[in-house]
Amino acid sequence: MTNIPADLKYTEEHEWVKIIDGNTIRFGITDYAQDALGDIVFVDLPKVGAAIEAGSPCGEVESTKSVSEIYAPVAGKISSVNSVAETNPETLNTDPYGNGWLADVTVDDASAVTSSLLDAAGYKAVIGE
Numbered sequence: 001m002t003n004i005p006a007d008l009k010y011t012e013e014h015e016w017v018k019i020i021d022g023n024t025i026r027f028g029i030t031d032y033a034q035d036a037l038g039d040i041v042f043v044d045l046p047k048v049g050a051a052i053e054a055g056s057p058c059g060e061v062e063s064t065k066s067v068s069e070i071y072a073p074v075a076g077k078i079s080s081v082n083s084v085a086e087t088n089p090e091t092l093n094t095d096p097y098g099n100g101w102l103a104d105v106t107v108d109d110a111s112a113v114t115s116s117l118l119d120a121a122g123y124k125a126v127i128g129e
Contacts, residue, residue, distance in 0.1 A: 001129070002030075002031050002032045002035070002124075002127065002129055003031040003096075003097070004030070004031070004032075004120045004123055004124055004129075005097055005120065006119075006120045008097070008120070009073075009114045009117035009118060009119065010030065010117060010118040010119070010120070010122070010123035010126075011071065011073045011117060011118065012118070012126050013055075013071040013073075014029055014030045014032055014033035014036075014127075015027050015028065015029055015030065015033075015070070015071060015073045016028055016029070016030050016073075016096075016097060017073045017074065017114055017117055019110040019111065019114060020104060020110075021110070022109065022110055022111075023106055023107060023108070023109070023110060024079060024104055024105065024106055024107070024110065025073075025074055025076070025104070025105050025107060025110050025113070025114065026101050026103070026104050026105075027072075027073045027074075027101070027102055027103060027105065028082075028085075028092070028096055028097065028100055028101040028102045029061060029070065029092060029096055029100075029102070030096060030123070031096050031097070032127050033061075033068075033096075034092050034093050034096045034100075037061060037063040037065060037066065037068060038063045038064050038065040039063055039064045039090065039093065040061055040062070040063045040089045040090055040092045040093050041062055041063060041064060041089055041090075042060075042061075042062035042089055043059070043060070043061055043062070043085050043086055043089045043092065043102070044059050044060040044061075044062075045059045045070075045081040045082070045085065045086060045102055045103055046058040046059050046072075046078045046081065046103060047078065047081075048078050048079065048080060048081060049077065049078060050077070050078045051075075051076075051077050051078075052072035052074075052075060052076060052077070052078060052105065053072060053075050054072055054073065054074050054075045054113075055071055055072065056071065056072050057069040057070065057071055057072075058070055058071065058072040058078075058103075059102065059103075061089075061092065062089075070102065072105075073117065074105055074107055074113040074114065074117075075107070075113070076105040076106050076107040076108075076113070077105065077106045078103050078104070078105060078106075079104045079105065079106045080103065080104045081102065081103045081104075082099075082100075082101050082102055082103065084099055084100075085100055085101070085102055
């Protein structure tokens with residue numbers, strides 16, 4: 001059974017989103033995504049200060065099976081990236097919702113930009129659980 005925390009929001013492209021505060025969200029890839037990818041060996045994250053658009057590619061995750069794009073879950077500006085994920089990409093496999101986060105994004109209103117994302121039940125429906 002896939003781990004899908006109820007307190008997060010999700011995209012159909014298998015990213016999770018957590019509101020850090022009123023203007024910051026954190027995102028990463030879901031447990032389902034890391035399991036489908038297999039052993040993750042490389043992560044290419046967006047640069048701090050980069051503007052990202054919701055649904056557009058903003059990085060890559062490379063596994064022993066394939067290379068997959070990371071899609072921005074929201075529009076905003078990258079305020080920080082997880083250097084642990086870059087230097088120890090296997091962290092995405094072992095702790096996708098904790099130490100395996102990818103980036104923080106500054107937005108105008110975190111609750112407004114996440115309102116269009118899926119809740120845990122909606123994401124379960126997407127992955128067929």
